[in-house]
Amino acid sequence: MAGIYFHIPFCKKACHYCDFHFSTSLHQLYPLLQALETEIVLRKNYLSEPIDTIYFGGGTPSLIPPAAIQHLLEIVNANFSVSASAEITLEANPDDITAEQVTAWKMAGLNRMSVGVQSFHPHLLQWMNRAHDANQSVEAISLLQKGGFENISLDLIYGCPNQSDESLEQDVRETLALGVPHVSCYALTSEPNTALWHMIKKGETPQIQSEQQARQFILLMEWMQSAGYEHYEISNFSLPHQRSQHNSAYWKGVPYLGIGPSAHSFNGNEREWNISNNAGYIESIGKGMIPSTKEILTATQQVNEYIMTTLRTMEGISLVQIANRFGDVIPNQIMLDAQPWIREELLEWKNQHLILTRAGKLMADRIAADLFREEPEL
Ligand code: SF4
Numbered sequence: 001m002a003g004i005y006f007h008i009p010f011c012k013k014a015c016h017y018c019d020f021h022f023s024t025s026l027h028q029l030y031p032l033l034q035a036l037e038t039e040i041v042l043r044k045n046y047l048s049e050p051i052d053t054i055y056f057g058g059g060t061p062s063l064i065p066p067a068a069i070q071h072l073l074e075i076v077n078a079n080f081s082v083s084a085s086a087e088i089t090l091e092a093n094p095d096d097i098t099a100e101q102v103t104a105w106k107m108a109g110l111n112r113m114s115v116g117v118q119s120f121h122p123h124l125l126q127w128m129n130r131a132h133d134a135n136q137s138v139e140a141i142s143l144l145q146k147g148g149f150e151n152i153s154l155d156l157i158y159g160c161p162n163q164s165d166e167s168l169e170q171d172v173r174e175t176l177a178l179g180v181p182h183v184s185c186y187a188l189t190s191e192p193n194t195a196l197w198h199m200i201k202k203g204e205t206p207q208i209q210s211e212q213q214a215r216q217f218i219l220l221m222e223w224m225q226s227a228g229y230e231h232y233e234i235s236n237f238s239l240p241h242q243r244s245q246h247n248s249a250y251w252k253g254v255p256y257l258g259i260g261p262s263a264h265s266f267n268g269n270e271r272e273w274n275i276s277n278n279a280g281y282i283e284s285i286g287k288g289m290i291p292s293t294k295e296i297l298t299a300t301q302q303v304n305e306y307i308m309t310t311l312r313t314m315e316g317i318s319l320v321q322i323a324n325r326f327g328d329v330i331p332n333q334i335m336l337d338a339q340p341w342i343r344e345e346l347l348e349w350k351n352q353h354l355i356l357t358r359a360g361k362l363m364a365d366r367i368a369a370d371l372f373r374e375e376p377e378l
Pocket of ligand 1: 010011012013014015018019020022058059060093116
């Protein structure tokens with residue numbers, strides 16, 4: 001089992017909170033598409049396992065012509081062994097979704113769409129500097145459903161300074177009314193050097209309040225779970241059997257290949273990330289060189305990565321898997337460190353797994369850091 005991720009580094013507008021790699025100028029679009037095609041061929045030996053998931057993320061992949069998506073998929077098929085039932089997802093923004101695009105995406109072979117709705121409130125969309133309005137989101141989901149896409153995910157943002165609990169509840173109600181099987185909910189963060197970060201620094205917008213974010217996260221868990229959605233990962237809810245296969249594979253430590261500027265790859269014990277610069281990427285790939293930095297993970301880093309990713313999932317950390325991969329000593333140490341969290345009912349021990357309780361989900365990063373192992377002294 002393995003996955004391929006494409007990073008499409010173009011957007012119409014820069015959302016104020018975003019720190020992903022993208023450009024709002026499309027003048028390098030075609031050289032970049034050409035470079036993506038070349039990188040696929042250069043990397044054809046990176047994964048030995050069959051490809052079960054392909055994901056177009058970004059940036060805004062819905063900005064590029066569907067024929068280009070189809071062409072990239074053809075090159076992947078010619079160079080890798082892709083499972084007949086592979087999940088193939090495209091991230092799309094509502095303002096790019098038209099009936100013609102939907103038909104073309106279907107023909108290209110996509111079978112899952114992830115739509116960046118974020119909110120149905122005009123004032124919030126404007127505040128975030130999103131390129132779409134609320135009506136476009138409703139219309140976009142309906143077009144996708146009419147065009148035969150059943151597997152749709154919708155993104156929401158919570159914890160914005162000017163977002164009340166009532167407005168979030170309305171967003172969730174509108175989302176549920178659309179009948180999508182998967183919803184990702186992200187807490188707003190202020191990343192250094194984003195427009196939001198500068199706005200907060202200059203006092204142009206209020207600070208993000210952690211109490212409000214915690215309260216809204218609890219509300220989201222209640223609303224989504226009572227609507228029948230599994231909270232299968234901290235930021236992700238799905239109807240039964242509708243989880244994102246691509247993201248689930250990341251959390252299980254499955255190898256993946258990242259194609260495009262800033263894309264990350266992982267082959268089990270080595271992590272690699274491409275340069276976050278479109279011109280530099282195009283130039284290097286043009287010379288037949290992959291512009292990436294590599295890091296070989298130590299056994300301790302692999303354990304910590306496993307703790308970090310699996311603790312966020314509803315199945316939690318399997319100490320049996322850790323024992324199988326890294327020996328019996330580490331699970332015993334983790335179990336010792338877990339005791340205070342279990343006593344405080346933030347973690348529970350169930351079927352040989354350490355699982356976050358609902359209250360524990362509010363402190364996932366802190367608990368993970370406490371369970372991390374330290375590098376042995378030389
Ligand atoms: S559309 Fe997505 S990638 Fe582009 S700026 Fe907005 S949040 Fe970032």
